[in-house]
Amino acid sequence: MRFDPAHALRLAQETLDIEAQALARVRQRLGEPFGRAVALMLDVQGRVVVMGMGKSGHIGRKIAATLASTGTPAMFVHPAEASHGDLGMIKPVDAVLAISNSGESDELTAILPLVKRLGAPLVAITGGAGSTLARHADVVLDSSVEKEACPLNLAPTASTTAQLALGDALAVALLDARGFKAEDFARSHPGGALGRRLLTRVADIMRTGDQVPRVTAGTGFSALMQEMTRKGLGATAVLDERGALLGIFTDGDLRRLVETGGDLRALTAREVMHAGPRTVDEQALAAEAADLMEKHRINVLLVTNAAGALVGALSANDLMRAKVI
Incomplete structure (x- = not known):
């Protein structure tokens, strides 16, 4: 099959259009649950434990890193590893942020009852409003999309973009609520350009x-x-x-x-x-x-x-x- 640069460009533009439209719809649906999710994470004495499988797991790792660098202690725990001992990392003083587009990832749903038994509050980012994850969650943030940007409508693309954007929105709302300043950010990034400018005397x-x-x-x-x-x-x-x-x-x-x-x-x-x-x-x-x-x-x-x-x-x-x- 011969490569067509013009066709590749059209696909790229369509991908961005689909993902932009998906984010616009997520924004329209955003409401009172978002405020409850922020308040819940703000009040925990421990850390925000982010969990997700597959592509949602990759997004979860990034969200955990963003939270940690903007004043909200956070870490990522792999759901499959949680079933084999890592669940001990989660304490009642923590909050769990679970991410799954379908809300039915086997490795994740298997540990949800245990998470609830621990007493840790659970926030879900999911596209499955009636899913197992949504039913267990204290707060549900709707990340559903009409279609993926993938031409086959299979590869997680628009859905993971929605998850990532919601994670960023949580981080920004939390840093604002904590009064997090540029100097605080610099202390978390001493090796970066901003850290050097704001910390070096x-x-x-x-x-x-x-x-x-x-x-x-x-x-x-x-x-x-x-x-x-x-x-x-x-x-x-x-x-x-x-x-x-x-x-x-x-x-x-x-x-x-x-x-x-x-x-x-x-x-x-x-x-x-x-x-x-x-x-x-x-x-x-x-x-x-x-x-x-x-x-x-x-x-x-x-x-x-x-x-x-x-x-x-x-x-x-x-x-x-x-x-x-």
């Missing part, structure tokens, strides 16, 4: 101690340049005799001085420095430092503590190495 990545280029105000120009070269930051802090921050001298300042054509060797750090330099507090988020650099088009920030004393330095390269930018 300037103190975590700044240069400290002898890594920070610094000279006193009376330092001669040659010694100033030697300090900048040794530290490789492209700038140096200028301090007074007591160690208080006076200014900064950067590669950009050097280029502007060279353009004047004067004799630089006789100059001191105080004469060439830029007074009142941009600084950032050591406890500020590194992302704030990045925004400050971008706003003022600078590549180096001096870092100060709460008392205003110089404690470090930060460059755009440091931010890139930390993957903040």
